[in-house]
Amino acid sequence: MKKEFYNIAKLITKNSKILDVGCGNGELMKYITENISKDIRGIELSKSNVQKCVEKGLTVIEGDAEKDLKQFPDSSFDFVILSQTLQAFLDPENVLNELLRIGKKAIVSIPNFGHWKVRLHLLLKGTMPVTENLPNEWYNTPNLHMCTIKDFENYCKRRNIKINLKNLKFQNLFSELGIFILEK
Amino acid sequence: MSEKEKIKTLLVKKPLKLDCGQTISDFPLAYETYGKLNDKKDNAILVFHALTGDQFASGANPITKKDGWWNYALGTGKAIDTDKYFVIAANVIGGCMGSFGPSDINPKTKKPYGTNFPVITINDMVNAQYNLLEYFKIEKLFCVIGGSMGGMQVLQFVSNFPNKAHTAIPIACTASHSAQNIALNELGRQSIMADRNWQDGFYEEQNKQPDKGLAVARMAAHITYLSKAGLQEKFGRKLQERDDLKFSFDADFQIESYLRYQGSVFVDRFDANSYLYITRAMDYFDLTKKFGGNLSKAFEKSNTKFFIISFTSDWLYPTSENREIVIALNAIGKDVGFVEITSDKGHDSFLLDVPDFLNTVKNFLNKSYEKIS
Numbered sequence: 305m306k307k308e309f310y311n312i313a314k315l316i317t318k319n320s321k322i323l324d325v326g327c328g329n330g331e332l333m334k335y336i337t338e339n340i341s342k343d344i345r346g347i348e349l350s351k352s353n354v355q356k357c358v359e360k361g362l363t364v365i366e367g368d369a370e371k372d373l374k375q376f377p378d379s380s381f382d383f384v385i386l387s388q389t390l391q392a393f394l395d396p397e398n399v400l401n402e403l404l405r406i407g408k409k410a411i412v413s414i415p416n417f418g419h420w421k422v423r424l425h426l427l428l429k430g431t432m433p434v435t436e437n438l439p440n441e442w443y444n445t446p447n448l449h450m451c452t453i454k455d456f457e458n459y460c461k462r463r464n465i466k467i468n469l470k471n472l473k474f475q476n477l478f479s480e481l482g483i484f485i486l487e488k
Numbered sequence: 489m490s491e492k493e494k495i496k497t498l499l500v501k502k503p504l505k506l507d508c509g510q511t512i513s514d515f516p517l518a519y520e521t522y523g524k525l526n527d528k529k530d531n532a533i534l535v536f537h538a539l540t541g542d543q544f545a546s547g548a549n550p551i552t553k554k555d556g557w558w559n560y561a562l563g564t565g566k567a568i569d570t571d572k573y574f575v576i577a578a579n580v581i582g583g584c585m586g587s588f589g590p591s592d593i594n595p596k597t598k599k600p601y602g603t604n605f606p607v608i609t610i611n612d613m614v615n616a617q618y619n620l621l622e623y624f625k626i627e628k629l630f631c632v633i634g635g636s637m638g639g640m641q642v643l644q645f646v647s648n649f650p651n652k653a654h655t656a657i658p659i660a661c662t663a664s665h666s667a668q669n670i671a672l673n674e675l676g677r678q679s680i681m682a683d684r685n686w687q688d689g690f691y692e693e694q695n696k697q698p699d700k701g702l703a704v705a706r707m708a709a710h711i712t713y714l715s716k717a718g719l720q721e722k723f724g725r726k727l728q729e730r731d732d733l734k735f736s737f738d739a740d741f742q743i744e745s746y747l748r749y750q751g752s753v754f755v756d757r758f759d760a761n762s763y764l765y766i767t768r769a770m771d772y773f774d775l776t777k778k779f780g781g782n783l784s785k786a787f788e789k790s791n792t793k794f795f796i797i798s799f800t801s802d803w804l805y806p807t808s809e810n811r812e813i814v815i816a817l818n819a820i821g822k823d824v825g826f827v828e829i830t831s832d833k834g835h836d837s838f839l840l841d842v843p844d845f846l847n848t849v850k851n852f853l854n855k856s857y858e859k860i861s
Contacts (some may be wrong), residue, residue, distance in 0.1 A: 345823070354827055358848055359857030363793075365814060365826045375815040 305331055311483055312385060312411055316340050319380035323347070325369045325399075326389040329347045332356035335360065347372060366469065370394060373402040381407045388413050388481070391447045403486070410486040418452030418476040453482040460486065483486065494550040495586035496520060497541075500619045507609040507772075510843045517616055518586025519543050519578040522562065523570035525624060530861055533568060533853075534617070534653075535577040536634030536641035538839075539709075539766055540758055545577045546570065551585065559635040560841050567709045572857070573630065576620055580613040582643075583765050584759035587616075591692060591759050602761060603689030609852035610637070610773045614644045621652065630653055630857060633849075635659035635838035636805065637766070640773050643786070643813065647775060650790035655856050657849065659797045659838045662809040663783050663816070664774040669804065672712055673767035677703030682758045689761055700762040704749030710750050715801035715834035719743065783816035794824040794861040795852050797845065825852070 309332040318320065319341045324333050325345025330353070336344050344448075345363040348354050357364035360465040365372070369386075370393055384407030386399070391414060393399045415437045416422075427434035432442040440446070453476040460467045467488040475482065495518050496720055503513040509766035520543040525532060535545050537557065544550070545558040562568040563578050568575060579587035582605070590605035597604075619631065632642045632653045639661025646656050662669075683701025685691055691698055711719075723743040727733070730740065739745040798810035817824040829845045831837040837845060 345825075351828070353828060355844065355848065358825070358827065358851045358855075361851070361858065363823060365818070365824065366828050367811075367826070375818045377819060377821070380821055418502045487764075 305335055308387065308413060308481055308483065309335060312387065312413065313387045315339060315411055315483075315485055319343065321383065322383045323381045324385045325355060325373070325403065326386060327353075327362075327364060327386075329353050330360045330362045330364065332385070332387065333357065333362045333364075334360050343468050363437050367403045369399060369402075371426070373399070373406060376406040378405055382409065383407055386410065386412045388415055390414055391451065394447050395446065397476045399476070400450075400465075402487075404488045408487070411483065412486055413481055413483045414451060414453070414456055415447070416453045416479050416482050418454055420440050420477050421480075422442065423477075427437075452476055453479060455480060456484065460484075464488075491551055492586075497586055498619060500616065502619065504612070504615055505795045506541065506606055506612045510606040512581075512588065512606070515581065515588035515616075516586060516592075517578055517581065517588070517619060518583075519576060519620060521577075522546050522575040523573050525574040525626070528861070529626050529856070530628070530630060531572065532574045532576060532624065532629050533631045533633060534620070534629050534645070535562070535568070535575055536614075536617075536638035536645075537580065538576060538630065538634070538638050539770065540637035540706075540754070540763075541638070542583065543577045543579045544585070545575070554757075557839060561846055561849060567846040568633070568853065569850070571831070573853070576624065578617045578620060580725070580766065580769075581616045581771060582608045582613070582762060584762040589736040589759065590689070590761035590765055600690075602692065603764075605761065605765060607768055607772075609764060609769050610640050610644050611648070611789075613769065614641050614648060615647075618639075618645075618649065618652075619861055628654060630860065631655045631657060631853060633657040633659070634661075635834065637663055637770050639805075640770065640775075643775055644773075644789050646792045646794075647786040650792070651785070653792050654860050655793045655795065655853075657795045657797065657852065658810075658813065660676065660799055660802050660805045660810070660835055662773075662805050663786070663813050663814040664776055665771050670771045672709065672804075673771050675708050676767060677764050679704040679708065680764060683760075686760065689764075693762070697755070698760045700754040702755050702758065702763060703748075705763060707747040707751045710747060712804045713834055713836040715803065715832055717801060717832045718834055721832065783812065786818045787817060787822055788820060790822065792823075793856065794822065796826045797833045797838070797848065798825065798826075798828045799833070799835070799842075799845070800828060801832045802835040804835040 322344040325348040327348050347367050354366045384403045390396045421432040497516045497518050503511050505511045541557045544556045546562040547555040579585040581588045588602045595599045626760040633647050634642050639658035642658040680701040683698035686698035726740045726742040728745040775786045776783045798807040814826040831842045
């Protein structure tokens with residue numbers, strides 16, 4: 305399993321109620337089910353990934369987070385997870401608002417466009433950065449709204465979203481991923 | 489063995505108050521079982537059939553000699569594995585495969601009920617079948633499952649008996665019959681009633697059969713079970729055993745010939761009045777009615793784990809209507825999964841060899857059973 309998933313899982317309280325938005329093939333959900341809480345479900349857009357979740361015995365709803373989060377009542381989950389998909393939504397602001405509405409806490413991870421490798425790539429090569437975490441070219445990337453850890457923190461400040469993150473300058477330069485716990 | 493002896497029947501003695509106000513008792517409920525009920529009695533699955541189905545879901549139907557209607561999904565080693573699960577399937581009341589229906593003899597008149605048979609509802613069908621749990625002494629079913637009208641029965645069952653099934657799989661269905669579907673059913677009913685042989689429903693005592701009307705009803709309905717793409721791919725404009733158009737009203741096209749065949753074989757196995765009664769039950773189905781239009785309330789007391797399945801090319805019970813059920817369940821925090829299967833086979837997909845569908849059902853059942861047993 306990806307290191308990111310262990311880091312996300314560490315943030316979750318035992319036996320809490322969880323929604324994994326864009327749960328992929330269910331890898332993280334399976335880990336959480338077996339180790340932290342059985343009360344977890346996912347939303348996933350890709351049909352083949354949905355099948356993989358069902359094979360694992362996970363509760364999954366085929367759907368589009370951009371449209372389908374509104375069916376959940378306010379604060380209906382202790383944690384809502386969104387791993388590396390915020391930047392791919394047409395309207396990330398709306399999704400973020402929905403996450404904070406339906407979850408008491410939201411765990412959001414973003415690929416950090418401020419990482420030194422990304423900065424160096426653009427500086428030296430003069431082309432759009434392609435890294436391990438951002439493997440696509442500009443013409444086929446699903447990432448519509450790239451941001452840096454610093455950008456994201458600034459955004460949360462403006463919107464009065466509580467965020468736990470320390471040592472920002474250091475993180476923004478050296479973390480390929482930013483993982484945040486957000487609260488309204 | 490005579491035809492009747494091939495049908496297992498439970499005589500329901502307990503009075504059942506129907507939605508129409510009448511009470512029935514001592515009525516027959518025809519059923520079939522597959523597999524074995526284990527000692528813990530935790531492996532029972534109740535299968536609900538669709539409009540023209542019956543209790544013979546798997547293997548050969550001993551009456552029609554045709555394959556059971558759910559042969560792809562149900563049997564040894566299949567998605568609903570009868571080596572593992574005990575499957576019960578009953579013929580709905582109003583039907584014509586041994587359960588109490590309009591072709592039964594009315595003891596008062598000594599003639600078939602015909603249209604004097606009470607109008608029944610999905611709720612009545614489910615309440616009648618609930619007697620099977622008591623008969624087999626099953627405290628809680630492992631699963632209730634069904635497609636189309638079978639799915640409606642699944643929803644009604646969980647709503648009526650919120651703690652009697654661990655899991656529920658409503659497939660390609662709706663919680664409230666749409667105007668389009670009522671319209672299509674009415675088309676079929678009018679076709680039957682326009683047949684001179686229908687005789688206001690009392691055709692049997694006059695030794696007549698409204699076969700033409702029933703066949704047309706089936707032809708029209710059959711189109712709604714397929715998809716445009718599926719029809720085009722299978723038939724296109726292909727001609728039926730001829731090189732060119734005949735400039736007549738014979739079946740020039742393969743699709744015409746196919747539909748005529750579907751209509752003609754249907755009348756051999758199905759009763760016209762049953763068709764009227766069962767389509768009426770579907771039209772009357774609106775699970776939200778009792779709950780002021782709020783579907784969530786229908787499931788408030790349930791602790792059943794839902795798994796809802798729809799098909800991309802099903803325009804009769806489209807994904808959007810299935811999703812309404814998912815939304816209603818999510819709104820009250822119930823355990824619900826949802827999958828839309830890609831298939832160009834239309835509404836009939838749930839009856840056919842659609843591997844993604846069959847695998848999904850198999851995986852969900854087996855994984856859920858691991859958790860409860």
